[in-house]
Every structure is written in C-alpha cells, then in structure tokens.
Amino acid sequence: MGDMRDADFEQPALQALLQGHVTEAVRLIAHIESPSPGVDRPGQAASQGIPPSLVDAASYLLTLLYDDLPYPAELRRLVGAQLSLGVLLWERPDAIALRLLRLTDGQFTCPALEMFLRHHPPGRLWFHFNPNRPQDRAALYAQTRCVEAAAAVRLKSLLAANAPTQRGRGYQGIEILYGAGHQCEMCLESKRQYRWEELENLPKLPRHWGCRCMYMAWIEILGP
Ligand SMILES: [Zn+2]
Numbered sequence: 001m002g003d004m005r006d007a008d009f010e011q012p013a014l015q016a017l018l019q020g021h022v023t024e025a026v027r028l029i030a031h032i033e034s035p036s037p038g039v040d041r042p043g044q045a046a047s048q049g050i051p052p053s054l055v056d057a058a059s060y061l062l063t064l065l066y067d068d069l070p071y072p073a074e075l076r077r078l079v080g081a082q083l084s085l086g087v088l089l090w091e092r093p094d095a096i097a098l099r100l101l102r103l104t105d106g107q108f109t110c111p112a113l114e115m116f117l118r119h120h121p122p123g124r125l126w127f128h129f130n131p132n133r134p135q136d137r138a139a140l141y142a143q144t145r146c147v148e149a150a151a152a153v154r155l156k157s158l159l160a161a162n163a164p165t166q167r168g169r170g171y172q173g174i175e176i177l178y179g180a181g182h183q184c185e186m187c188l189e190s191k192r193q194y195r196w197e198e199l200e201n202l203p204k205l206p207r208h209w210g211c212r213c214m215y216m217a218w219i220e221i222l223g224p
C-alpha cells in the first residue's frame with residue numbers, strides 16, 4: 001500500500017499535524033515530493049504543488065472533533081491528522097479511507113453515517129457503494145469531511161471578496177454548484193443562489209453524507 005515508500009516523511013508529517021503544525025507538514029511533504037528541495041518560506045512551499053486552499057482545508061480538518069465517531073479522543077485526533085495528511089497528499093477518498101481503516105483495525109464505523117444510509121439508498125450517492133463494506137463507509141466519511149473543509153475554506157474566501165467594488169460587476173452573491181455526476185434529489189430540489197442580503201440563509205455544506213456541492217461566486221451578466 002505504499003507504506004514503504006511513504007515511511008520517510010509520513011510519520012514526521014503526521015506528528016507535525018498532530019501538533020497543529022501544518023506549515024511544517026507541508027515543508028516535510030514538499031521536500032520529499034518536489035524535484036528541487038530547499039524551500040523555506042511557507043508560501044513558496046505551498047506553491048511547490050500544494051495550493052493554499054488545500055493547506056487551509058488541511059488546517060480546518062485538524063480543528064474538528066470527530067465526535068460522531070465512537071472512538072477515544074486520542075484516536076479521533078489521529079483521524080483528523082490522517083484526513084489532513086491525505087488532503088495535503090492529494091489523495092482520493094478511497095485512499096484516505098485506507099488510512100482510517102488502519103487506525104480502526106479495518107472496522108471503521110460511524111453510527112450517524114450508518115443511520116443516514118438506512119434512510120437514503122446509497123446507489124443515489126455513490127455508484128459502486130456498498131454500505132456493508134467498512135472501506136466504503138470510511139471513504140464516504142472521508143469524502144464528506146473533505147467537502148466540509150473545502151466548502152468552509154471556499155466560503156471564507158468568497159466572503160472576503162464581498163467588497164463594494166465587486167458588487168457593481170454582476171457579482172450577485174454566492175451560488176451552490178452541484179458535484180459532478182451528483183444525482184441527489186435532496187440537493188437538486190433546494191435553492192441554489194443567494195444574494196449578499198440573503199447569506200444568513202445560506203446552507204452549510206455538505207448538506208448530508210455524500211454531498212459534494214460547493215460554493216461558487218454567483219456572477220450574473222447584466223444586460224446593457
Ligand atoms: Zn445531495
């Protein structure tokens with residue numbers, strides 16, 4: 001599973017993340033992955049292949065409590081660090097799922113997620129999804145948490161762009177874009193565009209387990 005190859009920087013990076021030192025983790029990863037090491041400034045390290053938005057998402061993942069997981073606090077902190085590391089390494093949810101499985105002796109479980117799956121047929125959410133497989137559940141958990149982090153980071157940057165100078169250029173507010181291939185009725189039937197004045201009603205993303213919706217700038221081209 002790539003453990004041998006990854007051993008050099010994975011453990012130090014994980015330790016850095018457990019201590020909340022995301023910049024240090026980025027440095028460790030960038031030094032290994034980059035063909036030209038020797039990067040010292042965090043901004044530069046990020047530009048070596050890890051976009052600032054991913055670094056921010058990785059930081060966000062370290063702040064969550066993961067108290068929907070029936071594991072001791074120490075293990076839940078490791079879940080956060082592994083999710084964070086997976087994001088920094090550009091891993092897909094099924095790869096991050098393997099990290100969560102290793103932490104939980106192959107039996108990843110999340111009661112809230114399993115309750116949700118009982119009421120929402122997974123076929124609508126995920127093409128090859130099997131709710132009885134711990135790996136699939138872990139992947140759905142990882143994907144949903146990563147969407148949560150990405151959405152929080154995106155929303156923050158969109159709100160920062162809400163300056164009066166932007167408003168006159170057809171920048172109407174924030175819209176919610178559906179994930180590619182997303183066939184979820186829950187999201188398709190819901191309101192999608194929110195003007196600046198309506199942002200208190202903006203739903204928190206993800207709306208549910210498996211939701212891959214994302215915030216976008218809502219730009220309306222105004223007529224002449
Ligand atoms: Zn949905």
Ligand SMILES: [Zn+2]
Binds near residue numbers: 187213
């Ligand atoms: Zn959605």
